[in-house]
Amino acid sequence: MTSVPSITAVPASSSRTLSHRVRSWLKRAWPVVKWTAGFCGEGIIRLCGWSAILFVFAIFLFVFLEAWPMLSGGMNWGEVLTSQYWLPTSRENPQYGILALLVGTLSVTLLAMLLAVPIGLGAAVYISEFCAGKPKETLKVVIELLAAIPSVVWGFVGALVMGPIIVRLTGAPVGVNLLNGGIVLALMSVPVIVSVGEDALKAVPDSYREAALSLGASKWETVYRVLFPAAKNGLLAAVLLGVGRAIGETMAVLMATGHAIQIPHSLLDPIRTLTATIAAELGEAPYREPHYCMLFVIGLVLFAVTFAVNLTADLVVKGIRSEKNR
Amino acid sequence: MRRTADTPELSLQSLAAAAPSQVAAAADHFFAPSAFEKRKKVKEQIAKYVFMAMALGLVVPVVGILGHILIQAWPAMSLSFLLENPRENMTAGGIWAPLVGTFFLVLLSLLAAAPVGVLAGVYLNEYARDNWFTRIINLGMVNLAGVPSIVHGLFGVGAFVAFAHMGRSMLAASCTLAVMTLPVIITSTREALASVPMPFREACWNMGASRWQTIRTIVLPNSISGILTGVILQVARAAGETAPILFTGAALLVPVPDHGFQSFFPYRLGDRCMALSMHLYTLRTQGNPDLPESIEYGTALVLIALVLVVNSVSIGLRSYLRSRKRW
Numbered sequence: 001m002t003s004v005p006s007i008t009a010v011p012a013s014s015s016r017t018l019s020h021r022v023r024s025w026l027k028r029a030w031p032v033v034k035w036t037a038g039f040c041g042e043g044i045i046r047l048c049g050w051s052a053i054l055f056v057f058a059i060f061l062f063v064f065l066e067a068w069p070m071l072s073g074g075m076n077w078g079e080v081l082t083s084q085y086w087l088p089t090s091r092e093n094p095q096y097g098i099l100a101l102l103v104g105t106l107s108v109t110l111l112a113m114l115l116a117v118p119i120g121l122g123a124a125v126y127i128s129e130f131c132a133g134k135p136k137e138t139l140k141v142v143i144e145l146l147a148a149i150p151s152v153v154w155g156f157v158g159a160l161v162m163g164p165i166i167v168r169l170t171g172a173p174v175g176v177n178l179l180n181g182g183i184v185l186a187l188m189s190v191p192v193i194v195s196v197g198e199d200a201l202k203a204v205p206d207s208y209r210e211a212a213l214s215l216g217a218s219k220w221e222t223v224y225r226v227l228f229p230a231a232k233n234g235l236l237a238a239v240l241l242g243v244g245r246a247i248g249e250t251m252a253v254l255m256a257t258g259h260a261i262q263i264p265h266s267l268l269d270p271i272r273t274l275t276a277t278i279a280a281e282l283g284e285a286p287y288r289e290p291h292y293c294m295l296f297v298i299g300l301v302l303f304a305v306t307f308a309v310n311l312t313a314d315l316v317v318k319g320i321r322s323e324k325n326r
Numbered sequence: 327m328r329r330t331a332d333t334p335e336l337s338l339q340s341l342a343a344a345a346p347s348q349v350a351a352a353a354d355h356f357f358a359p360s361a362f363e364k365r366k367k368v369k370e371q372i373a374k375y376v377f378m379a380m381a382l383g384l385v386v387p388v389v390g391i392l393g394h395i396l397i398q399a400w401p402a403m404s405l406s407f408l409l410e411n412p413r414e415n416m417t418a419g420g421i422w423a424p425l426v427g428t429f430f431l432v433l434l435s436l437l438a439a440a441p442v443g444v445l446a447g448v449y450l451n452e453y454a455r456d457n458w459f460t461r462i463i464n465l466g467m468v469n470l471a472g473v474p475s476i477v478h479g480l481f482g483v484g485a486f487v488a489f490a491h492m493g494r495s496m497l498a499a500s501c502t503l504a505v506m507t508l509p510v511i512i513t514s515t516r517e518a519l520a521s522v523p524m525p526f527r528e529a530c531w532n533m534g535a536s537r538w539q540t541i542r543t544i545v546l547p548n549s550i551s552g553i554l555t556g557v558i559l560q561v562a563r564a565a566g567e568t569a570p571i572l573f574t575g576a577a578l579l580v581p582v583p584d585h586g587f588q589s590f591f592p593y594r595l596g597d598r599c600m601a602l603s604m605h606l607y608t609l610r611t612q613g614n615p616d617l618p619e620s621i622e623y624g625t626a627l628v629l630i631a632l633v634l635v636v637n638s639v640s641i642g643l644r645s646y647l648r649s650r651k652r653w
Contacts, residue, residue, distance in 0.1 A: 046453065048446040048448075050449075053462060055508065056466045056469050059473060062484035126378055142388075145637055146388055148634060148637040149566075151569070160610070160619075218370040219373070247474070248476070278476050283573060303474075306473060310469050310472035
């Protein structure tokens with residue numbers, strides 16, 4: 001290595017000593033470099049691993065910071081939660097009551113769940129217990145694709161396809177209303193319920209089914225006497241995740257529920273939800289004025305509610321796992 | 327045995343004496359289902375068909391809606407619909423500008439989310455021990471996946487647009503999308519890594535390889551296609567989202583050059599851009615009476631087709647991988 005003849009104009013001796021020096025330095029430093037690189041690399045990997053939780057904190061933090069001017073003063077929780085007057089753009093007396101929005105969210109979620117839970121759990125039972133081979137795989141793929149349809153497309157379908165149908169069938173003045181939103185949300189949250197519910201049923205050991213069948217139970221009796229009780233936690237988690245999805249859905253309810261801030265009295269009343277309010281008004285709200293901050297307060301409420309729902313669902317599922325390990 | 331009274335007496339003697347046909351008749355009589363058993367059978371059939379109706383009840387409306395959209399969109403469908411920009415207050419022309427916008431938004435969000443997501447999956451599957459901290463990370467992931475999309479949008483406004491001074495821009499919108507789709511990549515990377523058998527790693531460690539060398543040379547090459555599935559899924563998810571980009575960087579209308587090199591790279595990082603999902607929302611809410619419905623339906627159809635095709639690729643890849651797995 002050292003006796004390579006140099007063909008450059010640079011004096012050979014100096015270049016050789018320089019490269020030699022660099023090389024020997026590298027040789028001595030290499031373990032340190034390697035260790036440092038490994039340390040940094042591992043640090044980066046660790047940081048990425050923590051990213052999920054970091055981002056959850058960041059989301060809470062930034063939404064909280066933007067909502068802070070309103071939270072720290074100028075806002076009365078009792079009034080906000082019990083007043084149904086949401087008049088943020090009024091010049092003399094702006095009012096920020098979210099009761100009507102809260103009721104809107106809850107009613108549309110409730111309606112969606114009334115439609116989606118029986119159908120979703122039924123479909124989960126069918127896929128898991130009554131179906132096998134090719135049809136099963138096909139159904140699962142179709143449900144997965146159903147989950148992939150973007151929410152803005154659902155809103156579009158609700159407004160343009162379902163709306164006229166509802167008007168024709170019920171004679172309602174407007175097609176975009178509570179019923180429309182409920183149906184659209186049901187279709188959107190069913191895939192979650194089906195896939196989580198099916199997982200829950202699949203997690204019941206086969207020995208339970210065999211025992212039931214050997215006692216002479218029919219499949220239906222096995223399902224509702226053995227599988228439902230055994231998988232009840234997982235099925236509950238499926239329903240909760242569906243609820244979480246329905247509460248947080250934005251574009252579909254924005255486009256399909258109409259835009260009336262009121263407490264609904266019938267299925268055919270147009271309503272507005274918490275999510276739709278943020279989506280509709282944040283663009284016009286002046287930066288860091290009370291209206292803007294109030295929308296972030298609503299975001300905080302949504303964050304808290306979905307956090308609680310998802311946490312409960314997760315704990316319920318964990319409950320099954322630990323029980324099974326015992 | 328409720329029916330022993332009216333069944334013919336069965337004994338070895340009588341059985342030997344009886345003709346085969348008589349034996350068969352007696353057996354039929356003896357083993358015939360009781361009313362109770364018949365009811366049970368009927369119940370089971372009913373239950374089966376009810377459950378089947380529920381499962382099919384999910385498929386039928388969706389197929390109907392998709393068919394309806396396809397039929398309504400048909401008049402607008404042509405290559406020029408994809409390649410032309412919206413014209414005349416969006417009542418004519420095509421969807422080139424939003425299509426390109428969606429492409430770049432998804433690309434940027436992928437560039438941000440894929441490395442972080444894959445490394446996070448590596449950490450959770452290869453480095454993390456099963457302790458309380460890992461459980462908290464898992465909990466965080468479940469919740470990150472469950473945060474409403476509009477709250478992600480608020481986070482984007484607070485963190486990227488205001489705090490990081492990105493303004494309403496393509497960059498801010500992509501970052502928001504990246505945070506939102508991170509759980510998708512983490513979860514599927516983790517699954518892909520977990521499906522590599524432990525003996526592979528043990529063999530590599532026994533050769534004196536470090537943990538990172540094992541991951542780089544054994545674990546990642548054996549799970550790369552599974553990781554890819556998750557990445558593709560992220561693309562589909564990011565392409566369809568509207569709420570997170572609504573206030574972070576999507577614009578109603580951006581003039582885009584019709585021809586030439588510039589029409590392929592029409593947006594700058596710091597500018598707002600159009601997006602397909604946002605475009606569909608704009609068309610619907612603008613309430614322009616001159617807007618032909620076929621353009622609206624056409625936009626919806628392209629968006630659905632994009633998402634479904636990308637998703638099908640992911641599903642197909644996954645089932646292909648499962649079928650040829652050798653361990």
